[in-house]
Each structure stands twice: as C-alpha cells, then as structure tokens.
Amino acid sequence: MLSGAVTFGLGGHFAATQFIHDQQARHLEELTEVVTRRSEFAVDFAAASLDQLASRGLATCDPAALQAIRLHVYRRSAVKDVRLVNADGSVICSAYSETLEFDKGWVDRGDMLASRDAGLMLFRVEQFGGDALGVLRDIGNNKALVAILGINSSLFDIMPAELRAHGQVLLALTNGAQLGEFMLDADKALPHPVDFEKRSARYPLRTTIRIDRTVLSTWNSQAYWPAIALSLALGALFGLLLSRTRRVEGPVADLDRALARGEFSPYFQPIFDLKTRQIKGCEILVRWLRADGSVVPPMNFIPLAESSGRIQGMTWQLLGRALADLQPHLKADKEFKLSLNVVPKHLLSAGFIETLRSTVGAAKVSTRQIVIEVTERDELDDLVRAAAVVSELRDHGFRVAIDDVGVGHSGLSRLKALGANTIKIDKFFVDTIAVDASTTTIVEMLVALARDLSMSVIAEGIETEEQVRALISCGVEEGQGYLVAAPLPVKEFVELLERRKSAGLDGTTQKAALVA
Numbered sequence: 052m053l054s055g056a057v058t059f060g061l062g063g064h065f066a067a068t069q070f071i072h073d074q075q076a077r078h079l080e081e082l083t084e085v086v087t088r089r090s091e092f093a094v095d096f097a098a099a100s101l102d103q104l105a106s107r108g109l110a111t112c113d114p115a116a117l118q119a120i121r122l123h124v125y126r127r128s129a130v131k132d133v134r135l136v137n138a139d140g141s142v143i144c145s146a147y148s149e150t151l152e153f154d155k156g157w158v159d160r161g162d163m164l165a166s167r168d169a170g171l172m173l174f175r176v177e178q179f180g181g182d183a184l185g186v187l188r189d190i191g192n193n194k195a196l197v198a199i200l201g202i203n204s205s206l207f208d209i210m211p212a213e214l215r216a217h218g219q220v221l222l223a224l225t226n227g228a229q230l231g232e233f234m235l236d237a238d239k240a241l242p243h244p245v246d247f248e249k250r251s252a253r254y255p256l257r258t259t260i261r262i263d264r265t266v267l268s269t270w271n272s273q274a275y276w277p278a279i280a281l282s283l284a285l286g287a288l289f290g291l292l293l294s295r296t297r298r299v300e301g302p303v304a305d306l307d308r309a310l311a312r313g314e315f316s317p318y319f320q321p322i323f324d325l326k327t328r329q330i331k332g333c334e335i336l337v338r339w340l341r342a343d344g345s346v347v348p349p350m351n352f353i354p355l356a357e358s359s360g361r362i363q364g365m366t367w368q369l370l371g372r373a374l375a376d377l378q379p380h381l382k383a384d385k386e387f388k389l390s391l392n393v394v395p396k397h398l399l400s401a402g403f404i405e406t407l408r409s410t411v412g413a414a415k416v417s418t419r420q421i422v423i424e425v426t427e428r429d430e431l432d433d434l435v436r437a438a439a440v441v442s443e444l445r446d447h448g449f450r451v452a453i454d455d456v457g458v459g460h461s462g463l464s465r466l467k468a469l470g471a472n473t474i475k476i477d478k479f480f481v482d483t484i485a486v487d488a489s490t491t492t493i494v495e496m497l498v499a500l501a502r503d504l505s506m507s508v509i510a511e512g513i514e515t516e517e518q519v520r521a522l523i524s525c526g527v528e529e530g531q532g533y534l535v536a537a538p539l540p541v542k543e544f545v546e547l548l549e550r551r552k553s554a555g556l557d558g559t560t561q562k563a564a565l566v567a
C-alpha cells in the first residue's frame with residue numbers, strides 16, 4: 052500500500068513536473084508570439100499612417116503640412132515623429148524638428164531591412180531617450196516618409212507578474228540591432244537564462260523572452276502540490292485533475308488579478324482657477340500599482356482593459372476608491388468637483404447611470420460634485436443615444452465634460468449635439484498657444500463656441516506661466532497641468548489641498564472670507 056503510494060507519488064512528481072514545464076514552455080512561447088504580433092501591428096499602424104499622410108498631400112515641409120502631421124502624430128501614441136526623407140534615407144525635414152536632437156545617429160538606406168513584401172524598410176533609430184523603430188515607406192519622386200515608433204512601452208506588460216523580476220523581453224531587428232527591452236531591474240543579470248524566440252513572418256523583427264531557469268521551478272508551484280496530492284490519491288487521474296488546477300496566464304489574466312487585488316489606484320490632478328490659482332476640483336487618473344512596487348501608466352493598460360471588457364470594472368473600482376479617499380474633502384467643500392474618465396462604450400452600456408448613482412449615493416457625495424469626462428478621441432458612434440445619456444446624467448445633477456477637444460473626432464456640431472457642460476481643450480493646443488498665432492485663434496474660437504452653448508472651458512497640460520497668460524487672454528478660466536501639480540497619490544494630493552487651505556487658497560477659506 053505504502054510502496055504503491057510512493058510509486059504513484061514518484062510517478063506523480065515526474066509527470067506533474069513535466070506537465071508544468073510543458074505548460075510553462077507553451078505559455079512563454081505564446082507570450083513571445085504576443086510581443087511579435089504587437090510589434091507587427093505597430094508597424095502596420097505606422098505604414099497606414101504614412102499612407103494616409105501621403106494620400107492627403109502632406110508629404111511636404113510646408114509649415115501647414117507639418118502642423119497637420121504633428122496633430123496626426125499626437126493622436127497616435129506609438130508614433131513619436133514623422134520625417135520626410137530622400138531616397139537614400141537622408142532627412143529633409145521632421146514634424147517635430149527637436150526630435151532630431153535626440154538622435155544619436157541615422158541609418159543609411161543600405162543598412163535598412165526590407166519587409167517581406169518589400170513595401171517597407173525597417174531600421175533602428177538610436178536616440179538619447181532609448182532606441183526607436185524607423186519605418187520607411189517610399190512615396191515616389193525619390194522621396195520617402197519615415198515614422199519613428201516608440202516600441203519599449205509595448206514590451207513591459209507582457210511578462211507574468213511572478214516572472215517579471217526574473218526575466219527580460221527583447222525586441223530586435225533580425226540583423227541584431229536592438230529596438231526595445233523590458234527588464235524590471237536593468238542591472239540584474241540572469242544567472243541561468245533560457246531563451247524563447249520568435250521571428251515575424253512579415254517583418255525583419257525578432258522577439259526574445261529570456262527567463263531565469265531557477266524561477267521556473269517556483270512559477271506555477273501552486274499547481275505542483277495539488278498535482279502530487281491528487282496523483283497519490285487517484286493515480287492515473289492526476290493529469291486530468293492537474294489541468295483543473297492550472298492557472299490562467301497572460302496580460303488579460305494579469306489585469307484580472309490586479310482588479311481582484313485592488314491594484315488600480317486613483318491619482319488626482321488639480322483643476323485650478325487660472326487667475327486665483329484656487330483648486331476647484333481634480334481629475335482622477337488611474338495608475339496600476341503592482342505588488343513589485345512598479346507604477347504602470349494608464350496608456351500601457353487602458354487599451355487592453357478596453358478591448359478585453361475590463362475597463363468597466365476598473366472604472367467602478369477606481370471611482371469607489373476615489374470617493375472614499377476624498378470623501379472628507381468633498382463633504383467640506385461642496386463646490387469641489389471630482390472628474391472621472393469614462394470611455395464611450397462604458398457610457399453607453401446598460402446600467403451605467405444606475406451604477407453611477409448608487410456608487411456616488413453610497414459614498415454620500417452629491418451628484419453635483421461628479422464630472423463625467425468623455426474623451427473626444429474615440430468616436431461616439433451613436434451620438435443620439437450619447438446625447439440622451441448626457442441629458443439624463445445632467446437631470447440627475449451630474450456634470451459632463453468633453454475631453455481632448457480639438458484633437459478628436461467631433462466637429463463643432465457634434466460638440467454642440469452632445470449637450471455637455473464643459474469642454475477640455477487638449478494639451479496639443481496649450482503646448483503651442485504662446486508661440487503660434489493660429490493656435491490662439493483656435494482656442495479663442497472654442498471659447499466663443501463654449502460661451503454660446505453655456506459651457507465652461509478647462510485647458511489641459513499647462514506647464515508655464517506664459518501659457519496661463521495666453522489662455523487667460525483667450526478667455527479660458529480654468530486649467531490643469533504640471534504647473535500646479537502632476538497627478539498625485541491621495542496622500543500628496545490631500546497635503547497639497549491642506550497647504551492651499553493654510554495659504555487661504557481653497558474654496559472653504561474663500562467662502563468664509565466672503566461671508567466675514
């Protein structure tokens with residue numbers, strides 16, 4: 052009996068170990084495939100962007116064309132710059148001419164690698180801030196357009212949490228030129244590296260996931276002991292039972308675990324009166340605080356959260372935490388507004404208003420203090436329905452702001468039709484307001500439109516006093532930006548509010564002063 056159990060036990064040990072290793076190898080190969088696919092999509096995206104620019108006749112160094120290209124680049128987070136080049140690859144002009152200063156060097160056409168269909172040339176752009184991927188498309192007349200793609204940020208969320216401190220994700224050209232690398236601790240060497248490699252079938256790209264062998268013995272160890280126990284008891288059935296204990300892995304599973312562990316945290320960025328600098332409210336901006344101490348910025352997981360349907364749970368979790376964090380302040384200053392980003396799909400989903408009301412009601416916060424920010428970057432397909440939701444939200448006392456105005460999809464008529472309370476002018480315009488007369492005209496026009504529609508205006512991304520002065524002279528009253536504070540964790544944000552209060556720059560103090 053005992054020897055039978057030992058035999059089963061040993062058999063169980065080898066089979067379970069083998070099974071887990073096979074699972075691990077398969078899983079790491081799948082992750083390598085994911086990185087390769089992502090990089091291919093990034094190149095496809097860059098190529099489509101270049102084709103679109105060329106077809107719009109923007110492949111020139113004319114200032115208006117360069118401004119249009121800058122807007123195009125700005126909308127597409129992975130594309131850092133677009134350059135017009137000669138047939139030999141030498142640069143004629145660049146949409147963001149200052150990015151040329153970040154280049155450590157430039158590659159001759161002869162050193163670029165062709166895509167399989169020969170429609171694109173890929174090359175590494177060595178820059179001081181890290182390497183980037185150049186994607187060149189010929190456009191005729193001995194000219195070509197080049198998109199400069201930042202690729203690093205697409206690598207870091209791939210590694211399962213348990214392996215992150217013991218592995219590397221690398222993307223390189225097939226000639227060995229490295230394009231991007233993710234490693235939690237860049238100085239840490241992997242003592243026993245094992246490589247999982249994948250080459251793209253379409254582009255000269257090679258992905259490597261490098262893992263320290265020793266960590267594989269503990270990864271998925273949760274699956275090991277149940278497997279042994281079950282195999283002792285049930286002998287031949289252990290494989291089947293083991294498969295039930297297997298953990299699901301991958302970036303979406305990582306999101307699910309983060310949601311379950313409450314790792315999505317609200318950061319708060321003040322919204323202030325441009326003239327008095329009084330803080331009138333704040334915007335909630337999500338950060339993923341991982342157990343390993345790293346802070347993940349939203350653009351690295353919001354798109355996945357959206358496409359995988361996790362954005363809704365994440366948004367509710369975030370609002371619940373933000374309300375709890377700021378409840379004392381929201382109660383003390385009834386004019387203080389808390390803004391929450393909501394993606395259009397979520398806004399239009401069934402039960403959105405009911406859940407919002409019950410979440411805000413449970414926190415005993417007035418609906419008047421909550422602003423729903425809907426980005427204009429994503430198209431609101433069903434404008435009529437969106438306007439109905441906005442109207443119902445307003446009936447319940449909530450406020451609605453249209454975010455990123457000017458760079459999104461809405462024409463002015465769509466802005467009007469939505470019936471929001473506020474427009475938020477995108478940082479793109481704030482960046483150039485102090486230096487570009489055409490930007491001033493656009494901002495003045497948006498302010499005039501907002502006045503006609505009884506909407507308020509907030510300018511985003513204010514970094515300098517010069518920008519504040521220019522915005523005030525255009526008629527903008529409120530703003531947000533690093534000039535006052537970057538998005539802050541709750542403790543620092545509350546300290547900022549306290550400092551303001553002591554300096555007499557908060558809502559309660561000002562009201563008290565008016566009454567006195």
Ligand SMILES: Nc1nc2c(ncn2[C@@H]2O[C@H](COP(=O)(O)O[C@H]3[C@@H](O)[C@H](n4cnc5c(=O)[nH]c(N)nc54)O[C@@H]3COP(=O)(O)O)[C@@H](O)[C@H]2O)c(=O)[nH]1
Nearest residue numbers: 336337348349350392393394512513514531532533534538
């Ligand atoms: N659906 C949701 N989207 C969210 C949520 N939280 C954030 N986001 C969206 O992610 C995008 C990037 O956000 P973030 O990295 O937080 O960047 C914001 C600010 O930090 C940044 N900012 C603000 N002031 C300045 C500045 O002076 N200079 C500078 N270089 N950057 C600045 O701008 C971003 C402001 O975002 P928004 O007002 O929303 O446009 C962003 O698109 C977020 O919307 C979330 O919970 N849900």
